[in-house]
Amino acid sequence: DAGVTQSPTHLIKTRGQHVTLRCSPISGHKSVSWYQQVLGQGPQFIFQYYEKEERGRGNFPDRFSARQFPNYSSELNVNALLLGDSALYLCASTGPAGELFFGEGSRLTVL
Template identity: 90%
Template sequence: DAGVTQSPTHLIKTRGQQVTLRCSPISGHKSVSWYQQVLGQGPQFIFQYYEKEERGRGNFPDRFSARQFPNYSSELNVNALLLGDSALYLCASSPWGDEQYFGPGTRLTVT
């Protein structure tokens, strides 16, 4: 079975630009969560979606937004990129149980 997939793997953007990151959950999983991991730290929760509805949001500015599609895939959008947005962005899916299954992440570099 395919695991969680994310695209792209790496991305380089310039300050002020906008970026869209994509995630496909494990088949049958209806919940998708997004996390930001800055170098040297643990992941920080950004969003969780379940059945296309936002269930929770972390302490991130409104520049961060997300959505979930009918096939349960998800996109994370970040506007007006700042240098501090450089991080590994992780997507995790869950069947709405306790365990979350993480994808390989998208490495975003903002210059």
């Protein structure tokens, strides 16, 4: 079975641009979460979605938004990119016991 898949794996943007990151959860998993990991730190929670509804939001500005589709895949959108948004963005789906499974991440560089 496929794990959590994310795209793109790497991307470079300039300040002020917009970015969309995509995630497909493990088959059968209905909850998707997004995390941001900057260099040298642990991942920080951004959003959780379950059955297309936002269940939680971390301490991130409104420039960050997300949505979940009927097939449980998800998009993370970031507007007006700043240099500080450069990070590894990780998507996770939640298993039946509540454990999280992470994808390989999307590495965003903002120039």
